[in-house]
Amino acid sequence: MIRVRGLDVGFGERLVLNGLDLDVYRGEILGFVGPSGQGKSVLTRTILGLIPKRAGRIEVFGEDLDAMSIASRRAIERRWGVLFQQGALFSSLTVRQNVQVPMREHLKLSERLLDELAMLKIEMVGLKPDAADKLPSELSGGMIKRASLARALALDPEILFLDEPTSGLDPIGAGEFDDLIATLQRTLGLTVFMVTHDLDSLYTVCDRIAALGEGKIIAAGPIEDMLASDHPWVRAYFHGKRARAAAGQ
């Protein structure tokens, strides 16, 4: 579904991603981990076309993102949904209006249909209907994440990008959000690319994990492969105290 080869991305003198290769397969939940500041968000933003790359090739749905017309590029953008860190909802718009932003941008629909579709998405993410008319400032952190997820699902995407979706949630809220993502992934047949530090998420919902270090993927595979990895950071991360707690050991 996503194929990245030889990707270089840098800012000034600093090369953040250095010859990075990564595959995300159709229908999987890929958890993307790595030490803070190593470029997980940068990779996500580069795939989304928000940061320019210096070298390399990115294919999404089998198409080279560099080789496409503006119209094809817009068509591709309709096929992915993004949940940024902190939710990034428009603060002056209600939840319903936030969910309708991508719909208004890409679809020509009547107001009645826009309202019906927005309510459907709001229900899908487990929010009560009365959340629709609330402003983000009136919502809890968990509700903001759900509202942002509803907006990410507005155009029925095939790929969902999630940047630390459970950060800032308490463990129960985070667990419920993981369950929601797993359920949506199954019922909607989504492919999910999820940047996360949350070991519980990695254990419970991810089919595969890729770890980033020094600008490259240092390990990729199911949790068993991570546990067997010799790489010092991967070992420390997956065999540390928190990891043992997440594994129930």
Ligand SMILES: Nc1ncnc2c1ncn2[C@@H]1O[C@H](COP(=O)(O)OP(=O)(O)OP(=O)(O)O)[C@@H](O)[C@H]1O
């Ligand atoms: N627009 C930018 N201009 C300059 N430097 C940037 C920019 N965006 C990111 N960086 C730098 O790139 C590096 C990687 O940042 P990134 O946010 O991708 O890290 P991360 O792995 O997602 O970290 P965290 O886990 O803390 O979110 C950091 O050193 C950051 O300062």
